Amino acid sequence: MNVLVTGGAGYIGSHTAKLFAQAGSKPVVLDNLSRGRRHNVRWGPLVEADLANQAAIEEALRCYQIDVVVHFAAFAYVGESMQSAGLYFQNNTANSIYLLNAMRNCGVRKIVFSSTCATYGMPEGVPIGETHSQKPVNPYGESKLMVETVLRWLGETEDLQWIALRYFNACGADPDGELGEEHEPETHLIPLAIQSVLGGSPLCVYGSDYLTPDGTAIRDYIHVTDLADAHLRAVEALSRNVSKQALNLGTGQGASVLEIIHMVESISGRKVPYVLSPRRAGDPAILVADPSLANSVLGWSPRYSSLQSIIETAWKWHSSRKQPA
Numbered sequence: 001m002n003v004l005v006t007g008g009a010g011y012i013g014s015h016t017a018k019l020f021a022q023a024g025s026k027p028v029v030l031d032n033l034s035r036g037r038r039h040n041v042r043w044g045p046l047v048e049a050d051l052a053n054q055a056a057i058e059e060a061l062r063c064y065q066i067d068v069v070v071h072f073a074a075f076a077y078v079g080e081s082m083q084s085a086g087l088y089f090q091n092n093t094a095n096s097i098y099l100l101n102a103m104r105n106c107g108v109r110k111i112v113f114s115s116t117c118a119t120y121g122m123p124e125g126v127p128i129g130e131t132h133s134q135k136p137v138n139p140y141g142e143s144k145l146m147v148e149t150v151l152r153w154l155g156e157t158e159d160l161q162w163i164a165l166r167y168f169n170a171c172g173a174d175p176d177g178e179l180g181e182e183h184e185p186e187t188h189l190i191p192l193a194i195q196s197v198l199g200g201s202p203l204c205v206y207g208s209d210y211l212t213p214d215g216t217a218i219r220d221y222i223h224v225t226d227l228a229d230a231h232l233r234a235v236e237a238l239s240r241n242v243s244k245q246a247l248n249l250g251t252g253q254g255a256s257v258l259e260i261i262h263m264v265e266s267i268s269g270r271k272v273p274y275v276l277s278p279r280r281a282g283d284p285a286i287l288v289a290d291p292s293l294a295n296s297v298l299g300w301s302p303r304y305s306s307l308q309s310i311i312e313t314a315w316k317w318h319s320s321r322k323q324p325a
Contacts, residue, residue, distance in 0.1 A: 001025050001026070001067040001068060001235075001239075002025070002026045002028060002064050002065055002066050002067050002068075003020050003025050003026065003027050003028065003066070003067065003068055003069070003070055003235065004028050004030055004060060004061065004064070004066045004068075004069045004070070004108075005017045005020070005027045005028065005029050005030070005044075005070050005072065006030045006031070006051060006069065006070070006071045006072055006073035006099065007030075007031055007036060007071070007072030007073030007074065007114075008027060008029030008030065008031055008036070008040075008041060008046075008072065009029055009031040009033055009036025009037050009038060009040045009041050009046070010031070010035060010036040010037075010040070010072060010073075011170070011179075011181050011182070011183065011224065012072055012114065012167075012170055012224055012227055012228065013029070013031075013036070013040075013070075013072040013073075014036075014037075014040035014041070014179050015174055015179055015224045015225055015227070015228040016070060016072070016227070016228040016231045016232070017029055017041070017043050017044060018042070018043050018174070018178070018179065018228070019225070019228040019229060019231075019232050020043070020070075020232060020235075021043035021044060023232055025235075026044055026064070027043055027044040028044050028045050028047060028060065028064045028066065029041045029044060029045070029046045029047065030046075030047045030049055030051075030057065030060055030073070031046065031047075031048065031049075031073065032048065032049060032050040032051075032073075033048060035075070035183075035184075037182065040179060042178075045064070047060045050095075051073055051091075051095035051096070051098055051099050052090075052094075052095050052098060053098075054098045054099075054101060054102050057098065057099055057102035058102045058105055058106055061102060061103065061106040061108055062106055066106070066108055067108070067110070068108070068110040068111065068112070068235050068238060068239075069099070069103060069108060069110070069111045069112070070111075070112045070114075070231055070235065071096065071099060071111055071112065071113050071114060072114045073095070074091065074092045074096075074114065074143075074144070075087065075088055075091050075092060075140070076116075076140065077140070077187060078118065078138045078140050078141075079187070080140075081138050081139035081140035081143070082138055082139065085139035088139045088140055088143045089139065089142075089143050089146070091143075092140070092143035092144060092146075092147065093143045093146045093147055093150075096113075096147045096150070097150060100150065100151075100154060100160070103160075104158065109159070109160055109161055110161045110162070110235075110238045110239075110243075111151070111160070111161070111162050111163075112162070112163050112164075112165065112231055112234040112235055112238070113147060113148070113151060113162060113163070113164040113165070114165060114167070115144050115145075115147070115148055115164040115165060115166045115167070115246065116140070116141060116144050116166055116167055117166050117167065117168050117248070117250075117287060117289065118136060118138065118140055118141030118144065119134045119136055119141050119142075119144055119145040119148065119166060120132050120133070120134055120135070120136075120141075120166075121133075121134070121135035121136050121137045121141065122135070122137060122282075122284055123284055123286070123287060126254075126286050126287070126288045127250075127252055127288045127289055127290035128248065128287070128288065128289055128290060129248070129290040129292075129293070130166070130245075130246055130247065130248055130290075130293055134148075137282050138282070147164075148164050148246060151164060152244070155243070155244045161238050161241070161243040161244070162238075162243055162244060163234045163237060163238060163242075163243055163244075163245060163246075163247065164245075164246040164247070165227075165230055165231065165234060165246075165247055165249050165294075166246055166247065166248050166249065166289075167222065167227060167249050167250075168219065168220040168221070168222055168248070168249065168250035168251075168287065168288075168289045169188075169189075169219045169220060169221045169222060169250075169287075170188075170222060170224050170227055171188065171189075171190045171221045171222070171223065171224065171310050171314065172190075172221075172223040172224050172225065172304065172305075172309070172310040172311075172313045172314050173224065173313040173314050173316065173317035173318075174224075174225065174313070174317070175225060175304065175313055177313075177316055177317055177320065179317075180314065180317030180318065180321075181224070181314065181317075189203075189219075189257060189260055190221075190260060190264070190310065190311065190314050191314065191318060193260060193261055193264045193272050193274075194264060194268070194314060194315055194318045194319070195318070196272050196273050196274065197264060197265075197268050197270045197271075197272055197273075198318065198319065202273040202274055202275050203261070203272055203273065203274035203275070204274070204275055204277045205257050205258075205261075205274050205275065205276050205277060206277050206278070206279055206280045206283065207277075207278065207279035207280070207283065208276045209279070210279070210285040210286075211285055212256055212285055212286065213256070214256050214258045214259070215258075216256045216257035216258045217256065217257055217283060217284070217285055217286070218254035218255065218256045218285065218286040218287070218288065219254060219255065219286075219287050219288075220250040220251055220252070220253065220254050220287060220288045220289045221251070221255055221260075221305065221307065221310055222249055222250050222251055222289075222302060222305050223302060223303075223304035223305040223309065223310050223313070225303075225304045226249075226300075226302040226303060226304050226305050227249055229300065229303070230247075230249050230294060230298060230300050233298040233299060233300050234247075234298060236298075237297065237298055242297060245293075245297070247291075247293050247294040247297060247298065248289040248290060248291050248293065248294060249289070249291060249294060249300075250288065250289025250290075250291045251289070251291065251302050251305050252288065252289060252290060252291050252292075253288065254286060254287070254288040255307055259307065260307070260311075261274060263307050263308065263311045264311055264315070266311075267308070267311045267312055267315045268315055268319070
């Protein structure tokens with residue numbers, strides 16, 4: 001089938017486009033390249049356009065005879081969203097509505113939406129299931145929850161077929177070494193730890209007094225290739241008329257900041273320089289998914305998300321781009 005991948009020049013979108021191409025589908029990437037990378041678009045055509053341009057979206061949907069949309073395009077920095085809330089609601093929420101309007105006008109009725117565990121806010125308990133209350137504590141999470149709400153109502157009133165995938169901590173790199181994580185600025189723990197090993201600034205560990213075994217925060221890390229696989233399976237589910245639900249994507253297991261650091265040291269053979277800093281406001285001690293619903297609905301389970309596999313693929317990709325100092 002022909003799949004429109006919005007934000008397909010970005011980190012998760014590019015890995016997903018590659019997997020769709022390997023499965024025999026045609027991924028058409030729509031990206032304005034404001035944060036995506038042109039060199040990540042290798043498995044299908046690139047439509048360089050902004051989602052605010054509804055006419056351009058409609059042209060792409062018709063030109064490439066799109067069957068289904070996989071929607072990644074969004075800003076995803078929590079801190080930035082606290083400083084520029086309006087930007088996030090415009091880019092993440094309003095632009096998604098332009099996309100949905102274009103789909104309606106072109107008769108495209110299936111969409112997989114890239115959502116986030118940030119829609120849950122502060123956890124009331126772990127592991128977090130899909131029925132957990134959704135009370136975002138930042139504009140990023142709120143902007144994604146608003147899109148979920150729009151999808152739910154369009155599903156009720158217009159029979160839009162949708163699946164929303166709520167990620168936990170995306171990480172790792174393409175096992176073939178063709179793609180990896182390259183954000184500017186980089187805010188994610190694993191690439192920052194690797195960059196510290198490769199001669200960057202010491203890693204800041206935010207909080208060492210949490211009520212966890214080693215005092216550092218625990219997160220559920222999911223390999224980007226496993227995320228890509230879930231999107232492929234979600235599109236397959238839509239083709240079977242399985243739709244109108246949100247699913248968590250995680251492993252159900254957590255790793256602490258210090259465990260990540262120790263694994264980076266083990267894989268790289270070098271020490272990670274780091275400094276202990278105070279907690280960041282709003283950071284919970286533990287965030288771990290209950291991914292059982294995705295397993296039952298999609299037949300999905302992570303294959304690459306052991307901590308060793310995550311760090312090995314990330315180290316291979318980052319170290320091949322910059323020689324250690």
